[in-house]
Amino acid sequence: MHLPEKFISQMKDVFGNDFDAYLASFSLPREAGLRVNLNKITPEEFEKICPFKLERIPWTTDGYYVDPDLRPAKHPFYHAGLYYMQEPSAMAPVNTMHIENGERILDLCSAPGGKTLQIANRVGESGLVVSNDISASRLRAVVKNIEQFGLKNVIITSEQVDKLANLQREFYDRILVDAPCSGEGMFRKDPSIAASWSEASNDEYHAIQSSLAEGVQPMLKGGGQFLYSTCTFSPVENESVIEGLLNAHSELTIEDIDSEYFEDGIAIGGDERLRSAKRLYPFKLRGEGHFLASLIKDGRLEANVNPQKDQPAPEELQAFMKEVLHEPIVGSFRVHNDKILLDPQAVPDLKGIRVLRRGWLLGELVKGRFEPAQSFAMGLKKEWIKNTITFGYEEIEVVKYLKCETLHVDYPNGWYVVCMGDFPLGWAKVVNGQLKNKYPAAWRMV
Numbered sequence: 139m140h141l142p143e144k145f146i147s148q149m150k151d152v153f154g155n156d157f158d159a160y161l162a163s164f165s166l167p168r169e170a171g172l173r174v175n176l177n178k179i180t181p182e183e184f185e186k187i188c189p190f191k192l193e194r195i196p197w198t199t200d201g202y203y204v205d206p207d208l209r210p211a212k213h214p215f216y217h218a219g220l221y222y223m224q225e226p227s228a229m230a231p232v233n234t235m236h237i238e239n240g241e242r243i244l245d246l247c248s249a250p251g252g253k254t255l256q257i258a259n260r261v262g263e264s265g266l267v268v269s270n271d272i273s274a275s276r277l278r279a280v281v282k283n284i285e286q287f288g289l290k291n292v293i294i295t296s297e298q299v300d301k302l303a304n305l306q307r308e309f310y311d312r313i314l315v316d317a318p319c320s321g322e323g324m325f326r327k328d329p330s331i332a333a334s335w336s337e338a339s340n341d342e343y344h345a346i347q348s349s350l351a352e353g354v355q356p357m358l359k360g361g362g363q364f365l366y367s368t369c370t371f372s373p374v375e376n377e378s379v380i381e382g383l384l385n386a387h388s389e390l391t392i393e394d395i396d397s398e399y400f401e402d403g404i405a406i407g408g409d410e411r412l413r414s415a416k417r418l419y420p421f422k423l424r425g426e427g428h429f430l431a432s433l434i435k436d437g438r439l440e441a442n443v444n445p446q447k448d449q450p451a452p453e454e455l456q457a458f459m460k461e462v463l464h465e466p467i468v469g470s471f472r473v474h475n476d477k478i479l480l481d482p483q484a485v486p487d488l489k490g491i492r493v494l495r496r497g498w499l500l501g502e503l504v505k506g507r508f509e510p511a512q513s514f515a516m517g518l519k520k521e522w523i524k525n526t527i528t529f530g531y532e533e534i535e536v537v538k539y540l541k542c543e544t545l546h547v548d549y550p551n552g553w554y555v556v557c558m559g560d561f562p563l564g565w566a567k568v569v570n571g572q573l574k575n576k577y578p579a580a581w582r583m584v
Contacts, residue, residue: 139164139329144337145322152371152404159421164326169424170206171195171226173252175219175287176259178561184220187531187559189213195425197399200259201229203424214536217583218561219286219516224252225327227418227425231316231367232256234395234416234430240264240442241311242484246299246354249276251283253316258289264444266484268310270295270302277494285513286581288562290498291482297491299353305487311439312363313354317347319368319375323427326420340374347379355387360437364390368429373404376429377412384411389436399423403431444483446470452478454508455500462525462553463518472496476503477511512578515555515562527566527573528557539563540583545573 153160174184181200185192190208195201203226204210211223232253237243237260245254245267254269261267269284271277274296284292295302320339325332351366358364366383368375380403384390394414401422403415415431451459451471455478459466470481480498488496498517501510520526527547529535535545536558549568556563556577565576 139325139332141325141332142335145332145335148337149371152373153419156419156421160419163419163421166326166420168206168327168426169226170204170210171201171224171229171425172204172210172221173198173201173224173229173256174221175255176200177288178218179220188215195226195229197397198229198233201226212583214531214540214558214563214583217286217540217581218558218563219288220561222252222255222283222287225426227323227423227428228252228369229256230400230418230428231314231365231430232260234432235312235314235363235365237261237312242266242268242309242442242486244268244270244302244310244313244354244357246270246313246315246350247272247317249273249280251280253314254280254292255283255287255289257314258284258287258292261291263291264483265291266482266486267292268295268486269293270297272296272298274492274494281495282581284495285499285516288513288516288518290480290517292495293482293485293488293493293497294495295488295491295493299350301491303353303356305489305491306357308357308359309486310357310362311359311442312365313358314365314367315347315350315354316367317343317350317375317379319343319347319370320372321369322371323369323418323420327426340372343370344374344378347375348382351379351383352386355390358435359439360435361439362435362437364433364435366431366433369427370429371417371427373406376417376431377404377406377409377415380415380431380433381406381409381412383433390433391436393432393434395430395432400430403429442484446481446483446485452503452508454503454506458501458508458510458553462555463522464524465522473503478502478508510553510565510576512564512576512581515564518555518562520555520557520560520562523555523562525552525554526557527554527568528559531559536563537583539566539575539577542575542577542579542582544575546571547573549573
């Protein structure tokens with residue numbers, strides 16, 4: 139791989155005696171990782187049913203190295219939402235956050251959504267994740283990912299940070315800014331990033347990163363945590379951003395991230411506080427590059443009181459749930475443009491905010507009847523469902539269903555959730571022994 143001369147000069151300063159090891163890391167094979175969806179299965183349960191070799195990623199509790207040649211994203215377990223494919227070092231930021239059940243967390247630069255999924259697994263259904271990205275087009279991947287994971291506690295927005303901050307002051311227990319960057323830690327994964335690198339880009343990104351890090355501070359509660367991360371090695375984009383934030387905010391304190399797998403931050407200008415940040419190097423661990431810094435705001439983190447009150451489901455949905463489920467779902471239902479959604483237990487002020495998804499999409503009203511959405515099926519537990527058609531993990535019908543083929547079954551007419559073992563895959567409607575496949579064409583297995 140050709141590396142720009144000025145970049146090489148910078149990295150010699152960053153890595154010192156480890157520079158040759160850094161260069162040698164470009165010849166190492168890339169590592170692939172998957173992270174288990176804790177909303178559906180525990181890591182221990184997944185290990186028992188997983189058909190391919192797994193090796194735990196040591197800085198996570200739910201991540202594994204996996205051989206990419208096995209194409210795990212093509213397996214039915216992936217379509218069932220049992221795991222998400224994620225680069226191993228990218229799992230570190232959320233694992234560094236002290237997330238508790240029921241918390242409210244903002245993922246500011248969220249697309250394509252891997253960290254949003256990770257956070258949502260940890261806050262539980264009583265918590266909230268606001269997943270924001272300035273690019274609405276990139277957020278389409280986040281919508282798909284939260285639906286596949288069966289998540290109910292996510293609000294997806296596409297908005298400028300200052301507009302969010304004006305409405306949502308001191309609303310969040312923790313805020314993650316996985317900031318846009320020059321991507322120096324991704325050169326091995328994507329050589330085109332190296333080809334487009336320029337020295338000026340470090341300063342350009344520094345301005346953007348500092349603006350984002352500064353912009354979220356009004357939204358952080360007293361006692362809350364701000365986690366800043368990038369996938370670059372440049373001190374200008376990493377330690378310098380944190381130094382500026384600490385100098386501007388006496389109420390913020392950097393905390394040491396305790397991990398035997400990460401390297402200390404660089405004390406630029408002799409600022410020893412910055413050693414508490416951490417760096418992930420591809421020649422020190424099995425993963426790409428990353429930077430992490432955790433800052434705590436003065437104060438005592440108070441427990442959240444969620445003011446949401448239950449709102450009844452529309453009659454059409456109530457009738458559908460009576461047919462398909464053992465017990466109806468309860469909560470705060472909302473109808474928007476004929477779509478029926480279940481709100482998370484906490485909702486911030488969203489006045490004037492561009493919202494792409496608010497909670498759990500259940501379906502829509504079509505000519506006086508309810509049509510269920512794929513996300514409804516993916517968010518159900520099998521034990522909640524009265525009408526199921528279940529195939530074993532190895533049965534060919536699973537693949538046929540995921541390929542949107544029509545099947546023949548001996549079941550009474552009506553709506554069903556097709557399951558693979560204990561895990562819902564999607565909807566089907568049986569009509570005179572024919573299973574009319576309702577699996578979304580856009581999700582079809584190929």
